[in-house]
Every structure is written in C-alpha cells, then in structure tokens.
Amino acid sequence: MGATGLDLLGMYRCMVRIRTFEEHILTEWRAGEVPGEVHLYSGEEAVAAGVIANLRVDDYVVSTHRGHGHVLAKGGDPARMMAEVFGRTGGYCRGKGGTMHMADATLGILGTNGIVGASLPIATGVGLYCQYMATDRVSVCFFGDGASNRGTFHESLDLASIWKLPVIYVCENNYYGMATSVEEHMNINDIAERAASYGIPGVVVDGNDVVAVHDAAAEAIIRARSGGGTTLIECKTWRHHGHFTADPAYYRDPDVHNEHLQRDPIIRCGALLLSQGLATKEALDAVHNEAIAEMNAAVEFSKNSPWPEEDELLVGLYAE
Ligand SMILES: Cc1ncc(C[n+]2csc(CCOP(=O)(O)OP(=O)(O)O)c2C)c(N)n1
Numbered sequence: 339m340g341a342t343g344l345d346l347l348g349m350y351r352c353m354v355r356i357r358t359f360e361e362h363i364l365t366e367w368r369a370g371e372v373p374g375e376v377h378l379y380s381g382e383e384a385v386a387a388g389v390i391a392n393l394r395v396d397d398y399v400v401s402t403h404r405g406h407g408h409v410l411a412k413g414g415d416p417a418r419m420m421a422e423v424f425g426r427t428g429g430y431c432r433g434k435g436g437t438m439h440m441a442d443a444t445l446g447i448l449g450t451n452g453i454v455g456a457s458l459p460i461a462t463g464v465g466l467y468c469q470y471m472a473t474d475r476v477s478v479c480f481f482g483d484g485a486s487n488r489g490t491f492h493e494s495l496d497l498a499s500i501w502k503l504p505v506i507y508v509c510e511n512n513y514y515g516m517a518t519s520v521e522e523h524m525n526i527n528d529i530a531e532r533a534a535s536y537g538i539p540g541v542v543v544d545g546n547d548v549v550a551v552h553d554a555a556a557e558a559i560i561r562a563r564s565g566g567g568t569t570l571i572e573c574k575t576w577r578h579h580g581h582f583t584a585d586p587a588y589y590r591d592p593d594v595h596n597e598h599l600q601r602d603p604i605i606r607c608g609a610l611l612l613s614q615g616l617a618t619k620e621a622l623d624a625v626h627n628e629a630i631a632e633m634n635a636a637v638e639f640s641k642n643s644p645w646p647e648e649d650e651l652l653v654g655l656y657a658e
C-alpha cells in the first residue's frame with residue numbers, strides 16, 4: 339500500500355494476471371486447443387484493474403464480449419474461466435457458454451456478454467435495484483466505443499441520470515469497433531462529451547494509466563454510493579491484438595500501433611513502482627512468475643476437465 343492509500347502493487351498484480359491469462363489463451367488458441375473466437379483484453383488492463391480496485395465484493399460489474407479482465411479483477415477464478423473458454427465441464431457454465439458467458443453472482447460478476455451494448459441496460463437495472471433496496475452498493479458498466487453508438491447507451495444514461503442511479507458507466511475507448519475506427523463511427527472527439535446531454539459528469543482519462551483510472555473511478559464511485567448519481571468515464575486505451583483471435587488487424591497503421599504499444603499500462607505501472615521505491619525489480623519479477631504459474635495451472639485444469647456429455651445439452655438452459 340502506498341503513502342496515498344493506493345494499492346499500486348495490487349493493481350500491478352491484477353494487470354499482470356489479466357495479461358498472462360489472455361496470452362495463455364492466445365497460445366492455446368493458436369495450438370488449436372480453444373474452440374471459436376476469443377476477444378482478448380491485452381493492453382486494456384488498467385481499466386479493469388483501476389476501476390475494480392475501488393469496488394467491494396457486494397458491488398456489481400456488468401461486462402462485455404472482451405470481458406476476461408473484468409471477471410478476473412472482480413475475483414473470478416481463472417481455472418473456471420479458462421475451462422469455460424476451453425468448453426469443458428470445469429468452466430463457469432460447464433463449458434456451454436464460452437468466453438462471452440461467464441458469471442459469478444456471489445462475486446457480483448453479472449456476466450460477460452456477446453451482445454454489444456447490452457451491458458448498459460442491465461447495469462442500469464442493477465443500479466435501480468441497489469437504490470430501491472436502500473443499499474450503498476454500486477453498479478459498474480463496461481462497454482466499448484462502438485457500443486456508445488447504440489440506443490441502449492442513450493436510453494440507459496437518460497434513465498440513470500433522471501433517477502440518480504448509482505451506476506458508473508465506463509467506456510473502454512480502444513479507437514475501434516471491429517475494423518471501424520472512431521473517426522468513421524462518431525462525429526465528436528470524446529465520448530465523455532455525451533454526458534452533457536444527460537446533465538451528468540463526463541470524464542476523459544488516459545486508460546493506460548492505472549492511477550488516473552483509479553482516481554477517476556474513486557471519485558465517481560464515492561459520489562454514487564452517497565446518492566450523488568451517475569458518471570460517464572471514458573478511458574482511452576488500445577487493444578494489443580486484433581478484434582478477436584483470428585483478426586490480424588491489418589486496418590491499423592503499424593506506426594500508430596507501435597506508438598500505443600509504448601504506452602503499455604503494465605510497463606508504465608512497473609516503472610512507477612520502481613521509481614517511487616514501492617517495489618523492487620525482484621518483487622515485480624515474482625508477480626510475473628506467480629501469474630505464469632497460476633495460469634499454467636488453469637490451462638492444465640482445463641485440459642484435464644471433461645467435455646460436456648451430449649445429454650447435458652439442455653441442462654441449465656431454462657430456470658426450473
Ligand atoms: C448488437 C450487436 N451488434 C453487432 C455485434 C458484432 N460485434 C461484436 S463486437 C463488435 C464491435 C464492438 O466494438 P466496441 O464496442 O468498440 O468494443 P471492442 O470490441 O472494441 O472492445 C461488433 C459490431 C454484436 N455482437 N452485437
């Protein structure tokens with residue numbers, strides 16, 4: 339814990355665990371072990387780590403198709419997550435949901451989600467629940483720049499602003515919705531500008547600076563808990579890989595891509611920890627080695643976990 343009370347090393351560990359989890363998946367996907375496509379979160383770790391460091395276990399997170407980082411940061415079990423990606427019975431949905439259907443209600447993780455923009459109305463409803471039940475819990479909604487053009491974004495922010503709901507809308511602006519750049523899909527520079535339409539605070543932060551993300555989220559979450567209503571936080575970030583595992587992302591200018599890679603959130607946070615004397619090089623190496631061991635074990639667990647049987651196909655599909 340640093341002098342400011344900020345657990346910088348904890349956030350570093352969180353980011354390294356997410357990166358390692360994702361890179362293990364990429365390796366296994368390339369080896370043909372992972373069915374389907376996976377939307378990797380590598381490069382965007384500071385958003386999940388910085389925001390979720392402010393949350394309690396009983397707060398809620400509603401995630402996206404690029405959601406492994408949110409789930410891990412909120413306490414998700416990497417072995418059960420990995421097994422779900424592998425399609426095995428050890429996974430969160432016994433292998434039938436895959437990467438975009440991971441949830442653990444006991445940890446307030448209300449699901450990764452295959453429908454772009456669907457996290458917004460879900461998180462808004464959860465915010466209404468938190469308020470109606472007179473709790474001081476908050477609902478955090480992650481979504482992308484592309485999703486901010488859906489009607490669900492506007493409907494949700496409108497309702498949440500009118501009712502002063504304890505929802506924090508966190509836009510992960512990685513400058514692309516699939517192969518479409520923000521210049522092609524919106525006519526403004528900052529998505530946070532849209533907050534003005536709803537009379538709520540709109541904040542732009544460097545989404546690769548975990549401290550900046552943490553501090554912006556802390557302010558919004560404290561306000562939401564105390565009845566002050568909703569905030570839109572736009573985190574400018576960059577995905578290291580293509581839209582999903584099979585996408586080589588040829589549509590991105592290699593020079594621009596390389597510039598963004600220089601702003602890697604993990605490298606920046608590591609440098610800060612060292613320069614502030616908050617960690618030694620050995621301590622940072624240990625964080626990486628522990629993450630590698632943890633994710634190796636998750637892969638091993640997944641490979642040893644049985645495939646679902648055919649007669650399980652309809653089990654758990656409908657509420658009894
Ligand atoms: C309603 C809906 N429309 C289209 C898609 C196909 N799709 C999947 S991801 C994606 C782009 C999303 O972009 P963004 O919101 O910026 O998130 P990012 O992938 O960049 O994290 C699209 C169009 C979908 N899954 N759901």
Ligand SMILES: [Mg+2]
Binds near residue numbers: 482483484
């Ligand atoms: Mg995007």
